[in-house]
Amino acid sequence: MAQIKTIDLARQEMFTPREELEKRFSPERVEHLIRLRDMYNFFLNDPAGRDRNFVDKFRAKYNISQSMAYADLALVKQLLPALAPASREFHRKQVSEMLLETYNMAKARKDVKAMALAAKELGKVNRVDLDDEKELPYELIVVQPFSPSLDPTLIGLKRIDNLEEVKARLRKQLAADNPDIEDIDYELADLEEESLFPDTEDETSISE
Helix, strand or coil: CCCCCCHHHHHHHCCCCHHHHHHHHHHHCCCCCHHHHHHHHHHHCCCCCCCHHHHHHHHHHHCCCHHHHHHHHHHHHHHHHHHHHHHHHHHHHHHHHHHHHHHHHHHHHHCHHHHHHHHHHHHHCCCCCCCCCCCCHHHHCCCCCCCCCCCCHHCCCCCCCCCHHHHHHHHHHHHHCCCCCCCCCCCCCCCCCCHHHHCCHHHHHHHC
């Protein structure tokens, strides 16, 4: 069975608890995922930091080679867009657990004020103070059947019946107003479309 690529594994398991990872993956892969998670969180806190400082920090912390540190940094940067939603959920869960622990400690001390404050912050973190967002019914949106037309009246413009005469008159007027303008010869650019866009399939296979 082919081994899953590190970047695919990181996308799926970056925020999985360590004990769950240890049940399903080798110690080497678990340590790599934990290191990537640490790097990811560090990068989020200092996205404008220099790559060299990032590499030096994690080479010292995890005793890895320079090439490995740069490879991990490149991997983290690739993962940033894909992991943003998962990262928010991960940190929201962590904050929720801390606030719940704070609430329980305040409750044990019978500190009503601290309990109320912890409960309020817990509600904010989990957005329970906001109305549920309604999902847009995309399946009900009908695509409009637009079709091209040369009729200017469709967009509120008046049709010009003697269009060619108007164009000739405007050309003559512009030439008189701008006597320095000269007509020059030109030729159409050869785009070499056949070489730029070669057919990958013959007409028979396309029609079939």
